[in-house]
Amino acid sequence: MIKTYILLLICAAYISAATNPTTYTYKTVGDVNIDLDIYIPEAAAPTTGYPIFFAIHGGGDFAGNKAGAFTAKELAEALNRGWAVVTINYRLVPGVFLPDILEDVQDAYKYVRTELIKTYSLDLDHVTVFGESAGGGLAVLSGYKLDPRPQAIIAYYSFCTNWTDPYSYRPDTPVPSIFVAAANSLSVPVVTEHPWSDNDPKSILWSRVLEAGMMGWFVTTRDPVFPPSKILAQLKSFSAAENVDANYPPTFLGHGLADSLVPYSQSVQMANKLKEFEIPYVIDLVEGANHGYDGDDALWEQHVLPAFEFAQKYMQTADTKTKTTIKPLEI
Numbered sequence: 001m002i003k004t005y006i007l008l009l010i011c012a013a014y015i016s017a018a019t020n021p022t023t024y025t026y027k028t029v030g031d032v033n034i035d036l037d038i039y040i041p042e043a044a045a046p047t048t049g050y051p052i053f054f055a056i057h058g059g060g061d062f063a064g065n066k067a068g069a070f071t072a073k074e075l076a077e078a079l080n081r082g083w084a085v086v087t088i089n090y091r092l093v094p095g096v097f098l099p100d101i102l103e104d105v106q107d108a109y110k111y112v113r114t115e116l117i118k119t120y121s122l123d124l125d126h127v128t129v130f131g132e133s134a135g136g137g138l139a140v141l142s143g144y145k146l147d148p149r150p151q152a153i154i155a156y157y158s159f160c161t162n163w164t165d166p167y168s169y170r171p172d173t174p175v176p177s178i179f180v181a182a183a184n185s186l187s188v189p190v191v192t193e194h195p196w197s198d199n200d201p202k203s204i205l206w207s208r209v210l211e212a213g214m215m216g217w218f219v220t221t222r223d224p225v226f227p228p229s230k231i232l233a234q235l236k237s238f239s240a241a242e243n244v245d246a247n248y249p250p251t252f253l254g255h256g257l258a259d260s261l262v263p264y265s266q267s268v269q270m271a272n273k274l275k276e277f278e279i280p281y282v283i284d285l286v287e288g289a290n291h292g293y294d295g296d297d298a299l300w301e302q303h304v305l306p307a308f309e310f311a312q313k314y315m316q317t318a319d320t321k322t323k324t325t326i327k328p329l330e331i
Contacts, residue, residue: 106147246279
């Protein structure tokens with residue numbers, strides 16, 4: 001599993017060297033600076049400003065960085081549509097917990113709206129949040145955890161749309177003492193990408209925790225005797241599939257049916273909840289595709305480009321902005 005994920009992280013990290021973002025520190029925690037990048041399209045801003053493509057990187061909540069939030073082709077697609085692209089770093093587990101990661105996402109979003117708007121012509125009324133894997137999980141969280149909510153969400157092979165699923169947390173499973181000791185020894189706050197390898201302690205720990213169904217415990221407490229009921233209550237508040245409401249944004253969900261890292265049932269659960277609340281959505285389940293499939297050029301036209309077209313319907317740059325209703329696909 002680890003070797004497969006290394007390749008996926010590498011594939012996601014290739015960004016065109018010709019595209020140079022501007023970097024800003026959006027917050028500092030202790031001695032750790034947390035940065036974001038902004039890419040501005042070559043075309044002049046429309047009268048309403050550039051719509052915003054807010055990208056959150058993946059990496060299992062403990063690896064990755066802002067440069068790997070999208071492929072070079074995805075970045076080019078967003079810029080060619082006239083969107084300003086913002087991609088963020090955030091603190092990583094086991095140095096912090098899931099609420100801290102969400103706080104970073106919220107603070108970065110606020111920074112765009114209160115600080116970057118002073119420098120760039122941005123359309124704050126039209127934002128798409130984009131993410132892959134753990135970034136996809138944070139993207140679907142943005143649908144009810146960001147204020148104001150974005151206008152659209154694109155989430156590929158989302159890691160834990162439902163943290164209470166047995167894939168994420170098995171409350172009846174005792175916590176191995178080795179997990180506690182390893183997590184405590186590695187709990188250093190970082191925001192830079194951690195290398196994946198078969199011999200890397202963090203990589204090994206993350207893989208073992210996921211396989212044991214203890215990821216929910218890992219991102220919320222890491223206390224071996226913390227009551228499972230309290231863990232489940234916290235995990236429910238961070239489970240997008242449990243918190244969809246009538247105001248949730250239109251959402252595009254993409255997932256490979258052969259995903260060996262995150263079961264496609266995670267996206268199906270999310271889609272079912274969107275359908276229940278009659279939220280415009282698309283769920284694209286890709287036959288034979290594994291985790292990270294959006295980096296495959298052969299799948300671009302049929303399974304990646306449609307996500308941008310979906311978001312475009314909610315990223316209108318005209319002065320008159322009206323929502324386009326999209327008929328949900330049947331699951």
